[in-house]
Amino acid sequence: MEVKHVVSMVFICCFRALCCKGPPPSRPEYDVVCIGLPGAGKSSLLALLCNEGSHGIGPTTGFSIKAVPFPNAILNVKELGGAENIKKYWSRYYQGSQGVVFVLDSASSDEELESARNELHSALQHPQLCTLPFLILANHQDKPAARTPNQIKKYFELEPLARGKRWILEGSTTNNMVAVKENFILLIRLLEDTDTGLPARI
Incomplete structure (x- = not known):
C-alpha cells in the first residue's frame, strides 16, 4: 500500500507540473509620455x-x-503632437506618467535644435516629470548632418542639468529598430528600478 501511495503521489505531482501550470504571469505595464518637436520621428519609431x-x-x-x-x-506610450498650437498644452497630459521619451531630430537646423534643447530643459525641470526616468533619442542618425549623441549631450548641457536624475541618451534611426528596442528596454529597467527602489542603472 505504501508503494502504491508513493507512486500515486509521484503521478499527481508530475501531472500538476505538466498540466496545471496556469497562465504565465502578466507583464507589468508602465505609462510613458513621448514628446518632441515636429519631424523628430516620434510617430515612425x-x-x-x-x-x-x-x-x-x-x-x-x-x-x-x-x-x-x-x-x-x-x-503604454502617450505621444503628444509637437506643433506650436499643441505644444503649449503638453503639461495637461503629464499627469500619471511614469517615464518620459524625448525624441529630437539630430540632423535639424541649429535653430530647431535650440528649440528642442529648450523643450527638453523645460521637461527635465517640470514638477510632474523631473523625478521620472528619461529616454532621450537623438533620432535620424542615418542622415549626413546628424550630430552624435556626445555632441547632443554637450550642446544640451545634459550632464549639469540632469545630474542626479535617471536618464539615457542614445542615437536612433528607423533603419536599426533592434537598437531602438534595446534603448526602450533600458528605459524599462529604470522603471523597474523605480518600482523596487533599487539604484538606477544608467
Missing part, C-alpha cells in the same frame, strides 16, 4: 515598434496612445 508600417505617417495632431509590447513589460 512608435509605429515600427508596434510592427506597423511607417509609410504615410503625418504629424500627430493632439495625441495618440500605443501599447508597445516588450518581453518583460508593456509600455
Whole structure:
C-alpha cells in the first residue's frame, strides 16, 4: 500500500507540473509620455515598434496612445503632437506618467535644435516629470548632418542639468529598430528600478 501511495503521489505531482501550470504571469505595464518637436520621428519609431508600417505617417495632431509590447513589460506610450498650437498644452497630459521619451531630430537646423534643447530643459525641470526616468533619442542618425549623441549631450548641457536624475541618451534611426528596442528596454529597467527602489542603472 505504501508503494502504491508513493507512486500515486509521484503521478499527481508530475501531472500538476505538466498540466496545471496556469497562465504565465502578466507583464507589468508602465505609462510613458513621448514628446518632441515636429519631424523628430516620434510617430515612425512608435509605429515600427508596434510592427506597423511607417509609410504615410503625418504629424500627430493632439495625441495618440500605443501599447508597445516588450518581453518583460508593456509600455503604454502617450505621444503628444509637437506643433506650436499643441505644444503649449503638453503639461495637461503629464499627469500619471511614469517615464518620459524625448525624441529630437539630430540632423535639424541649429535653430530647431535650440528649440528642442529648450523643450527638453523645460521637461527635465517640470514638477510632474523631473523625478521620472528619461529616454532621450537623438533620432535620424542615418542622415549626413546628424550630430552624435556626445555632441547632443554637450550642446544640451545634459550632464549639469540632469545630474542626479535617471536618464539615457542614445542615437536612433528607423533603419536599426533592434537598437531602438534595446534603448526602450533600458528605459524599462529604470522603471523597474523605480518600482523596487533599487539604484538606477544608467
